[in-house]
Amino acid sequence: MTGRGCAVVDIAEDVAWTSNERRVVAMDLGSPGATPYVLEASAAAVWHEIAAAGPLPADELLSRLAEGFAVETAQIRGDVESLLTELRARRLLRG
Amino acid sequence: MIRGMRDRYRHDEEGDAVEGGRTRFSLTEANELAHALLARIGRDTGIRTLSIKGVVADRYRLRRPRVAADADVIVDPARFDEFCAALSEHGWHLRVEREVPSLLGPHSVTFIRDDWPNDIDAHVRFPGFFADDQIVFDRLWRTRAEMRVAHVAVAVPSRGASAVIAALHAVRYSRSARHAAELQQVARLLTDEFAEQDRVEFVDVARVGRAQWVLRELFERIGEPYEVDVDAQRQKLWNTNRATVEDGAAVSWLTQLRSTPWHRKPAVLGRALWISRADIPRNDPNRLPTVREAWAHRILRWKRGAIALRHYARSGR
Numbered sequence: 001m002t003g004r005g006c007a008v009v010d011i012a013e014d015v016a017w018t019s020n021e022r023r024v025v026a027m028d029l030g031s032p033g034a035t036p037y038v039l040e041a042s043a044a045a046v047w048h049e050i051a052a053a054g055p056l057p058a059d060e061l062l063s064r065l066a067e068g069f070a071v072e073t074a075q076i077r078g079d080v081e082s083l084l085t086e087l088r089a090r091r092l093l094r095g
Numbered sequence: 096m097i098r099g100m101r102d103r104y105r106h107d108e109e110g111d112a113v114e115g116g117r118t119r120f121s122l123t124e125a126n127e128l129a130h131a132l133l134a135r136i137g138r139d140t141g142i143r144t145l146s147i148k149g150v151v152a153d154r155y156r157l158r159r160p161r162v163a164a165d166a167d168v169i170v171d172p173a174r175f176d177e178f179c180a181a182l183s184e185h186g187w188h189l190r191v192e193r194e195v196p197s198l199l200g201p202h203s204v205t206f207i208r209d210d211w212p213n214d215i216d217a218h219v220r221f222p223g224f225f226a227d228d229q230i231v232f233d234r235l236w237r238t239r240a241e242m243r244v245a246h247v248a249v250a251v252p253s254r255g256a257s258a259v260i261a262a263l264h265a266v267r268y269s270r271s272a273r274h275a276a277e278l279q280q281v282a283r284l285l286t287d288e289f290a291e292q293d294r295v296e297f298v299d300v301a302r303v304g305r306a307q308w309v310l311r312e313l314f315e316r317i318g319e320p321y322e323v324d325v326d327a328q329r330q331k332l333w334n335t336n337r338a339t340v341e342d343g344a345a346v347s348w349l350t351q352l353r354s355t356p357w358h359r360k361p362a363v364l365g366r367a368l369w370i371s372r373a374d375i376p377r378n379d380p381n382r383l384p385t386v387r388e389a390w391a392h393r394i395l396r397w398k399r400g401a402i403a404l405r406h407y408a409r410s411g412r
Binding site for chain 2: 025033035
């Protein structure tokens with residue numbers, strides 16, 4: 001994917017997370033005082049895809065999401081990349 | 096918004112809530128994450144912990160699932176203070192509240208975090224076990240199991256041991272229909288559903304923990320013999336606590352007043368009746384209650400105390 005080549009994405013080892021179909025709440029246990037992070041709807045769908053298929057290349061994640069939502073990858077690439085960057089910064093994802 | 100996916104993700108929509116600490120997550124979510132956090136702190140520090148009640152009781156089907164207000168953990172008594180200090184390093188702190196007398200003595204410490212909706216109750220003991228705290232914990236630990244909570248391995252007591260804890264919790268509340276139903280559920284599981292090894296475990300944990308007398312009604316219901324493993328004085332304390340625990344600390348204050356030398360009774364009575372603004376229980380230690388809030392708390396407390404003492408008088412103790 002843009003800016004990171006084709007990084008492999010996976011849920012980080014130190015993460016606790018709980019979820020239902022529409023919502024995920026995740027927390028980095030390795031950072032004392034970390035605040036749980038709430039993902040809803042499409043962001044939760046991204047997380048669920050990583051949980052189900054990870055570790056997987058970011059491009060493959062994008063393809064799977066595009067297929068699942070019946071959209072072109074170009075339509076969602078920017079927002080998915082932005083979300084992955086945010087989740088990596090919060091140490092919820094690795095890769 | 097992830098365009099084309101026709102919705103939003105929370106950190107985009109309410110990023111300020113996350114950054115500002117007002118994360119909006121439910122009690123159920125918070126409790127699961129808290130159990131994962133507690134297990135992690137235990138692993139990092141090498142302190143033995145067992146998650147109890149709540150999600151553990153639900154998954155063992157020891158009660159009808161319900162949302163708990165807190166996440167309970169029982170900690171190796173030898174390292175309890177150390178564990179509390181480690182929990183503090185993760186941003187959890189004690190509520191502001193003064194120490195009040197308790198008939199059975201303190202059994203847990205309540206921690207809160209201002210941006211979490213739940214509490215953490217860290218137990219050094221569980222009420223109803225009359226054996227030494229370390230003996231009880233070591234017995235629970237010896238047959239521990241593991242549950243995945245929030246995708247993290249969490250140590251929990253065995254199903255039989257968790258049934259003892261669920262029963263002890265249920266029998267503490269003599270006037271609660273919900274707790275009576277939960278005790279009934281444990282009795283039904285013991286007679287109809289538990290494998291022999293779970294039932295043996297239940298009986299042994301109660302025996303080692305000296306909880307047989309407290310659970311005598313349950314033992315009778317399931318047709319198991321039991322020993323009277325609590326002396327008369329502690330039986331009286333347990334019964335008094337059971338009759339009044341839902342009314343607050345009034346009877347504990349009365350008991351302390353009775354056992355105090357005459358020259359110190361006025362001071363104890365003063366502490367029982369009056370609570371300063373600084374001592375009024377609250378989550379935020381930096382915010383003193385207003386004068387109006389303080390008086391509202393005192394009046395509510397006096398009313399509850401009067402009701403408790405009326406119950407106590409009627410119980411003939």
